[in-house]
Amino acid sequence: MADRKDLEFTYSLIDEIFRLSLGELADFSGAKYDGDFSLTLEQAQRAKHEYIASSVGIGRGRRLLDLGCGWGPLLHFVRTRGGEGVGVTLSSAQARSCRRHGLDVHLMDVRQLRRDTFGTFDAVASLGAFEHFCSPEDYYEGRQAAVYEDVFARAAAVLPVGGCFYLQTMVFGKNMIPVEEVSIDAPRFSNGWYLALMQHQFPGSFLPFGSQQVIDAASEHFSLVESSSGRLDYIETIRQWRLRFADRSLRKTAMKARLLPRYLASREFRLAFASGVSANSVCFERELLDHFRFVFRKR
Ligand SMILES: C[S@@+](CC[C@H](N)C(=O)[O-])C[C@H]1O[C@@H](n2cnc3c(N)ncnc32)[C@H](O)[C@@H]1O
Known part of the structure; x- marks a missing residue:
């Protein structure tokens, strides 16, 4: 599983640029256009929240736990609906930002969650975090299925029978190559090279092999x-993000200037944030990656 150091690298480093580019309470996970790309990014993210609300039940008096809550977009939505949201993240900058906005967010590893940590909930959600739950080491040491099963067991422990878990995650797609071919030394623009760039952007993270692996891992507790x-x-979400990140502002330029020493000193940093290509878009286009939304119900 990606640890706190990995998540601080991926998310806390971009905290200020993220908030300046996308907004204080913005989503950092795939939006729901349902193929209608005339929607704005904000409308498509809103459509996702509405879909989650209708799938798991969000509303007055209902409690939702967000596993990997980012900058708090879903928790904010829950609040506007009169519900109570609790979030966990492993990025200290995200936790601080969420708290500044009055959200109930804890710097905590999902692996530590127990029924008595925050009590029970009516629903659980996790968007864009499952990607971080299994590390390459977990995979090589044969623990991938066990890691996912453990996360589902923890989610089930806080839900009543019939309670729902909304999960969205990237998975390896139908054209995924053998893992051994993923290397930053593979020919530039090859499948192996693009996937390796993603590994640099999300250190300590590894993906499920298709949607079935996720469904299988859930099956002991969830239908x-x-x-x-x-x-x-x-x-489309990534395309919109890139446009917003590229929008210039004085504060962003100042912020980027502060990161310059790190850029010059660290190859890891350059590969993760300044490769000049959109590795995740290309991987989706080539179907090396896919992305799934699941609604599970506790049995
Ligand atoms: C791509 S962001 C998605 C954020 C948010 N769900 C959204 O849709 O905007 C991934 C989030 O998962 C969190 N995360 C990853 N692994 C975690 C873990 N083991 N425990 C707690 N949070 C974790 C990160 O800190 C980050 O907040």
Whole structure:
């Protein structure tokens, strides 16, 4: 599993640029266009929240736990609906930002969650975090399935029978190559090179092999209610993010200048944040990656 150091690298480093580019309470996971790319990014993220609300039940008096809550977009939505949201993240900058906005967020590893940590919930959600739960080491040492099963067991422990868990995650797609071919030394622009760039952007993270692996891991505690691919929607989401990140502002320029020493000193940093290509978009286009939305119900 990606640890706190990995998540601080991926998310806390970009905290200020993220908030300046996308907004204080913005989503950092695939939006829901359902193929209608005339929607704005904000409308598509809103459509995702509405879909989650109708799938798991969000509303007055209902409690939702967000596993990997980012900058708090879903928790904020829950609050506007009169519900109570609790979030956990492993990025200290995200936790601080969420708290500044009055959200109940804890700097905590999902692996530590127990029924008595925050009590029970009516629903659980996790968007864009499952990608970090299994590390390459976990995979090589044969623990991948066990890591995912453990996360589902923890989610089940806080839900009543019939309670729902909304999960969205990237998975390896139908054209995934053998893992041994993923290397930053592979020919530039090859599948292996693009996937390796992603590994640098998300250190300590590894993906499930297709949606079935996720469904299998859930099966001891949850029945699948619904699943759909959000791959094309994710490509559009990333396109919109890149436009917003590229928008210039004085504060962003100052911020980037502060990161310059790190850029010059660290190859890891350059590979993760300044490769000049959109590795995740290309991986989605080539179907090396896919993206799924699942609604699970506790049995
Ligand atoms: C791509 S962001 C998604 C954020 C948010 N769910 C959204 O949709 O905007 C991934 C989030 O998962 C969190 N995360 C990853 N692994 C975690 C772990 N083991 N425990 C707690 N949070 C974790 C990160 O800190 C980050 O907040």
